[in-house]
Amino acid sequence: MKLVKSAALAAAMGFAAMGASAETVKIAFIDPLSGPFGPSGDAGFKQWSHAVSEVNEAGGMNGADLEMVPFDNKVSPKESLVQLQKAIDRGIRFIAQGNGSSVASAIIDAVNKHNKRNPGDEILFLNYAAVDPAFTNEKCSFWHFRFDSHVDMKMSAATDWIAERDEIEKVYVIGQDYSFGKAVASAAVGQLEEKRPDIEIVGNELHPLGRVKDFTPYIQKIISSDADAVITGNWGADMVLLVKAAIDSGLEAPILTYYGGSLGAATAMGEAAVGQVMQISEFVENYPTTDEQIARIEDFEETYSENDYYYHRAYNAVHFLDMAAEKAGSNDPVDIAFAMEGMTYEGPYGTVTMRAEDHQVLQDLFVSTFSADVERDVEDTGLGWTASDEARIPASATAPPTSCEMERPSR
Amino acid sequence: METIVFSLLNGVIYGLLLFMLSSGLTLIFSMMGVLNFAHASFYMLGAYFAYSIAGVTNFWIALILAPVLVGLVGAAVEKWGLRSVHANGHVAELLFTFGLAYLIDEVVKIIWGRNAVDYRVPELLDFPMFELFGAQYPAYRVFILLVSVGMLAALWFILNRTRAGLIIQAALTHPHMVGHLGHNVPRIFMSVFGAGCALAGLAGVIGGNYLVTDPAMAVQMGPIVFVVVVVGGLGSLTGAFLAAMLLGLMQTFAVGIDASFADIFGWLGLSATSELGGITIASLAPMIPFLMLVLILMVRPRGLMGDREL
Incomplete structure (x- = not known):
């Protein structure tokens, strides 16, 4: 019935x-x-x-x-x-x-x-x-x-990138203090442990969401920790200010971001960030298509x-x-x-x-790099995001198993 | 050691920037008895004006012209806005500045767009001044330091050593008497309001490219400025200076400290894996201003150097 x-x-x-x-x-x-x-x-x-x-x-x-x-x-x-x-x-x-x-x-x-x-x-x-x-x-x-x-999938792209580079021995993780930032931090620590147990996590820091005006003190901590790479899930103003402070203080380690493409970030980073800031995303403006x-x-x-x-x-x-x-x-x-x-x-x-x-x-993910040699720039800066084929991570490599037990309605 | 040196340098710069912003606010308050809610918006205007002017000419002209322009806008607001609202009492004035803050926000969004603008540090100052413990120290920060100290000295000199300062100080406490002596008190009010806004504008000019120039900058800076003024004591310049420095230093030092509650209270049996023990001092940094605000209001309601109760 x-x-x-x-x-x-x-x-x-x-x-x-x-x-x-x-x-x-x-x-x-x-x-x-x-x-x-x-x-x-x-x-x-x-x-x-x-x-x-x-x-x-x-x-x-x-x-x-x-x-x-x-x-x-x-x-x-x-x-x-x-x-x-x-x-x-x-x-x-x-x-x-x-x-x-x-x-x-x-x-x-x-x-x-x-x-x-x-x-x-x-x-x-x-x-x-x-x-x-x-x-x-x-x-x-x-x-x-x-x-x-999701966070773990993007992080597997980031950690793969780090795992391939033997010169990276120390990694610093910094993020926003709420569920997302914590998920990023735990994914980074867990996956690096698995892929490169020799890597030392020299910092794992959470800062309040949207309230830090000057990230210089954080950056100086990163510099004095001798980190070879930085991972961050920051977005919005937190992303912009973090990279800006990093550039101003002469941080040389590569910065792996989720949202380096956040509106305003390219403008704030400028030429100093070329080759240093990376973004993990499903879309790269200058990738051949x-x-x-x-x-x-x-x-x-x-x-x-x-x-x-x-x-x-x-x-x-x-x-x-x-x-x-x-x-x-x-x-x-x-x-x-x-x-x-x-x-x-x-x-x-x-x-x-x-x-x-x-x-x-x-979907396939890309570890794209901020570059000066681009056809399509962002925010009229003359700079933009580009990725090579090696930076392309196939969908299958980013797909983690799921613990989902879906309840479907009857049809 | 390196943490202390860096925190000291950064703290002083941040503190000076805060002071530049709050000095205008506290001046205006002591004069008119009105908390200008739109004060941080004038800071934002300063940054945007400087961006536009620097785009057409260069940064140095913007450094002078933008604060003057913001000062003129401020004076106009006082003359044609606040003055007529004044008759209706303080609440009306407060609401007026509240509305003004939103108005300026929207106008900025309409003119310059919703995104951050590319307001850059001038090329002449865009180089590392010196290297300390492996980290570079940008020359522009030293420049901010110099401008702030220069402004501080000038402000002190004008208020304490010139005739104009004398009249302003007199008008603050005894406006009727000053009026009877033949001074134009409304004009004094207007110029002090304008000067206060110009100071905020100057903070915007040098702070806008040091931080980020976007339509959210007023909203982000507003609460901190109020904390500085209240903690320092409403109407007290010295107090504002002390509070700004204290806040700047405490915030940067807190970020630099790598300890957690467990390290400090470990002797009480607090473990690092517990919820409370895992909290680091660094993560408390942005809470400090508001903690100070609450504590000061409880312990010393008139602020560090204030002479009147709230």
């Missing part, structure tokens, strides 16, 4: 979705759009909007136009839940968010709860940047899909002249959504979620797979 009922419901939903196909499918974008982290959210929104317009030009998602709707959450988990409720009340059934694992964690809980209480009215969470490993491990949810490689991708980058930077192309994963997310909807023949979140599991997409930087077990994306 129950089966019949849910089947009938699904059919009704599918029918409703078909009926609405001439209309638009909205995606709520819940991220900081004002305040100190405003620039990060704003850049993300532009990138998503651009990605969505691409799908719309190609005929939309099963014929329906996609539309991004911004909601400002001020990086606060509490505010995010208010905004999420607002989005739900407006009938929006796709949520995109990325900045802050604390926020993503709150949204996952809320989405789980909502979907349990409102069968037939499910919503889907597309996470494009919150990288706490827990979301695709012990905290995994059927309603959550992550389009960025397809003509379509170059056209896409150019079109984005022309449309939003203030920004540089950065969140490539927003395109991955939107294209996965579009492809899944086409495969399922429906714009219903449940059908899309099932269709998206295990799906692959031939992207301009290699094959991207959505692992079915934990809804974690698997």
